[in-house]
Amino acid sequence: MEGDLTIEDRHLPVLLEEAVAVLQPRSGGRYLDATVGLGGHAEAILIGSAPAGRLYGIDRDAETLALAGSRLGRFGSRVELHQADFAALDTIAAANGWGPFDGMVFDLGFSSFQLDNASRGFSFMKDGPLDMRMDRQGDDKSAAELLARISERELARLLQDYGEERWARRIAARIVQERQSRPLTSTAQLARVVASAVPRRAWPRRIHVATRTFQAVRIAVNNELARLRRGLQDAVKWLTTGGRICIISFHSLEDRIVKETLRGWARSDPPRVHLLTKRPVVPTEREMKANPRARSAKLRAAERC
Ligand SMILES: C[S@@+](CC[C@H](N)C(=O)[O-])C[C@H]1O[C@@H](n2cnc3c(N)ncnc32)[C@H](O)[C@@H]1O
Secondary structure: OHHHOOHHHHOOOOOHHHHHHHHOOOOOOEEEEOOOOOOHHHHHHHHHOOOOOEEEEEEOOHHHHHHHHHHHHHHHHHEEEEEOOHHHHHHHHHHHOOOOEEEEEEEOOOOHHHHHOHHHOOOOOOOOEOOOOOOOOOOOOOHHHHHHHOOHHHHHHHHHHHHOOOOHHHHHHHHHHHHHHOOOOEHHHHHHHHHHHOOHHHOOOOOOOOHHHHHHHHHHHOOHHHHHHHHHHHHHHHEEEEEEEEEEEOOHHHHHHHHHHHHHHHHOOOOOEEEOOOOOEOOOHHHHHHOHHHHHOEEEEEEEO
8 A cells, every 4th residue: 555655665766776886985975966866866876975975965855855854864964955946056965065976866757656546647657736846935836837828839839849659749639628617726637638538549559649649748847958058067066076966857859958968068178077978877677667757768977087
């Protein structure tokens, strides 16, 4: 039963061994986990950097961060957590006297805790309010608000750009038709509307027909791509010489930003980093079997020169 699950069961960290192998945590080192989530990567870094390594963790999601706080409590003053957007890394690190860091990890996207919690509105598998905000106290508008106001044309473009959805125009038209008779308020309602817009014979075999729409709306609600560009742009200057950054992405839009940012740093004159991964590291068959969420993961890493 879900209620009996421990935090560790609720979110299996993806590419954990591979990330630790890149970061090589050591005692006395300072590490930033920019997406602490339920603390899986953070915990491994703290164990690897015992007895005196320090971990600075941020996450936009207050609920998630509270759970990470209880999981990581046993490490005492070696851990500092802060609810924040990694796009504001400069401000947070400067204001709290953090850094420079010997290693950084960005494990992008959302956690299975967020996905499995129906009240957060990320899932088409469980009915809940159409929310999808990672930070519910911040300025972002919920998915319901976004879908109530956006024009049909903009919505089609959003589904195309962020979801790579080939039925974008039909889905956008159906959503607009639906909201003219009743507002879109629940995840099940959105999933139904998407399903009714895509001809049955064209439903994807391996994923739910609403997967791409939910991904697109989530990315838009949380402004994920702009935040990622901004967070990475600032990250490199917070690395010590020899410090390493490791980024795990889950879809091609994120991976493209990661790849281009790392290449840009490596090609600058003088180079700011050298690349540790010419090709992205992907999970083993074993990990993919144990954790289907890992299937699309890609890890890229670089070392500050
Ligand atoms: C895949 S989970 C991280 C899981 C974590 N590595 C673990 O092992 O438990 C991604 C986390 O990043 C957070 N997140 C997403 N975008 C963020 C941003 N711009 N700033 C800070 N946290 C963000 C989400 O709230 C989520 O908790």
